[in-house]
Amino acid sequence: xxxxxxxxxxxxxxxxxxxxxxxxxxxxxxxxxxxxxxxxxxxxxxxxxxxxxxxxxxxxxxxxxxxxxxxxxxxxxxxxxxxxxxxxxxxxxxxxxxxxxxxxxxxxxxxxxxxxxxxxxxxxxxxxxxxxxxxxxxxxxxxxxxxxxxxxxxxxxxxxxxxxxxxxxxxxxxxxxxxxxxxxxxxxxxxxxxxxxxxxxxxxxxxxxxxxxxxxxxxxxxxxxxxxxxxxxxxxxxxxxxxxxxxxxxxxxxxxxxxxxxxxxxxxxxxxxxxxxxxxxxxxxxxxxxxxxxxxxxxxxxxxxxxxxxx
Numbered sequence: 001x002x003x004x005x006x007x008x009x010x011x012x013x014x015x016x017x018x019x020x021x022x023x024x025x026x027x028x029x030x031x032x033x034x035x036x037x038x039x040x041x042x043x044x045x046x047x048x049x050x051x052x053x054x055x056x057x058x059x060x061x062x063x064x065x066x067x068x069x070x071x072x073x074x075x076x077x078x079x080x081x082x083x084x085x086x087x088x089x090x091x092x093x094x095x096x097x098x099x100x101x102x103x104x105x106x107x108x109x110x111x112x113x114x115x116x117x118x119x120x121x122x123x124x125x126x127x128x129x130x131x132x133x134x135x136x137x138x139x140x141x142x143x144x145x146x147x148x149x150x151x152x153x154x155x156x157x158x159x160x161x162x163x164x165x166x167x168x169x170x171x172x173x174x175x176x177x178x179x180x181x182x183x184x185x186x187x188x189x190x191x192x193x194x195x196x197x198x199x200x201x202x203x204x205x206x207x208x209x210x211x212x213x214x215x216x217x218x219x220x221x222x223x224x225x226x227x228x229x230x231x232x233x234x235x236x237x238x239x240x241x242x243x244x245x246x247x248x249x250x251x252x253x254x255x256x257x258x259x260x261x262x263x264x265x266x267x268x269x270x271x272x273x274x275x276x277x278x279x280x281x282x283x284x285x286x287x288x289x290x291x292x293x294x295x296x297x298x299x300x301x302x303x304x305x306x307x308x309x310x311x
Contacts (some may be wrong), residue, residue, distance in 0.1 A: 007055055013149065014301045017055050019048050020086060022219050024178050027060050028146055034062035038145055039090075040166060040178045041221075042068045045124045049080030053087065056245030056262050067091040067134075069151075071221065072163040073101035074108065075128035082129040091134040091263035096151070097132035097162025112282040113199075120274055132166070139164040141266030154213065156182035158203030159196065177215040177229075181205045185223015189235055193222050193268060194243055196279050200290035203240060247287055251297055254307040257285055 017023040021157040024040030037056055042049055056063045065088040070078045074096065081092050081102070094102060100106050107125045109117040121127075137143065141153040154165040156301055159181040166178045182203070184195055197203045210218075211233040218232070219225040226232050243264070250263050261281045265272050272280070288308055291297045298311045 002298055010176050010219075011170040011172050012039070012172040014168060014174075014176045015059075015094070016219055016225065017052060017226075019051060020222065021048070022178075022221060022223075023052055024176070024226070025056065026145060026149060027063070028082060028148060032062075034064060035060040036146065037063050037065045039065065039068045039084070040219075041071055041077040041180075042084055043077040044076040045128075046080065049083040049087075052080065052084070057190075058091065063088040064279075067093050070094040070098060070102070070133075071156075071165065071167065071178060072160045073098040073128075074160060075105065075107070075124060075126055075180065077180070077221065078102055078131060079124055079128040081131040085131075092124050092131055093135045093137065094133045095139045095162045096136045097139075098160070099163070101161070102128065102133060107128055112278045114282075117278075118274075120280065125275065127155055136211075137164075156180060156206040156208070156210065158182065158199050158201075158206045160198050163206075164217040165210070165213075167215060174217075176212055176300075177210075177218045179210060179218060179220050181221035182210060183218070183232060183236055184189045184222040185225065186232065186235060188220065188223030191238055193239055194264075194270075194280055194283060195236070195239060197284075197308040198238075198278045198286055200240065200244065200287050204237070207240075209238055211262070224260045243284075244287060247284065248296065248310065249292065251310050254300070254309040256307060257281070257282045257288060257303055260284055260288070260308065 005174055009014045010016055012026055015025040020225045021043050026038040028036045067090050084090055105128045139153050142152045144150055146172055150169040152167040156163045163180050165180055168176050169219045211230055216229055217225055218229045246264050250260050261284055295311055297308055300307050
């Protein structure tokens with residue numbers, strides 16, 4: 001790969017591979033001197049899966065990838081699953097809700113488009129290879145890896161339907177938290193101020209829950225990790241609430257969802273291409289649903305169009 005990758009030891013057995021999507025690596029030495037590898041997420045596609053394999057093979061003695069544990073089913077987090085499974089025989093593990101979407105990834109593009117998507121959206125960025133999970137878990141449960149590493153699964157709904165974070169306690173006592181896309185690093189927030197979300201209210205709750213989790217290091221889905229979580233959670237909340245307030249400001253006069261998308265994008269200096277059009281459009285409609293459910297805004301069907309306004 002031409003892109004720079006950064007490989008960092010976070011604790012005795014837990015490592016971070018900083019690709020466009022952050023990859024967690026748990027490496028456990030075996031009595032025969034080989035190393036069992038457990039991954040958190042797999043990147044966007046075969047290209048990044050190969051980068052993961054290259055890093056693992058060059059960093060550990062006789063590595064064997066045993067499983068990929070997914071935070072959620074977006075293509076940039078599970079797109080490498082099938083390649084890794086075909087090359088290593090590893091198991092795929094995901095929460096019940098996210099596993100269903102991984103098995104039928106057209107649901108992802110269908111959701112953001114609102115129906116059968118146009119062909120231009122049938123790309124690896126939006127649609128991962130179909131992948132049937134070998135094991136599923138209910139978010140909120142916990143389990144052990146080889147009776148050594150404790151994994152607490154933490155529900156982090158909002159960004160997606162059944163997204164899950166992982167609080168992993170290593171054998172040296174250090175706790176590492178993998179937050180998936182509930183949390184974005186400062187550099188990622190600067191690039192994408194309007195963060196994709198499926199449910200605004202759940203996103204707020206998940207960020208507040210995340211701020212109370214005690215760990216030695218926190219790994220966002222994208223961008224740099226941190227040792228102190230409060231400031232990064234606050235920045236993510238500011239971005240979320242600024243978009244909410246911008247929508248409320250726009251709705252001082254009635255507008256359609258399309259007009260809101262146009263105006264909010266313009267105010268943020270965004271020149272929409274197709275991918276941004278569907279992602280930001282879907283996100284803003286999710287805001288509208290949450291604001292409507294909370295009684296802050298209302299809608300009216302007039303002249304065969306839906307108009308939104310302040311309640």
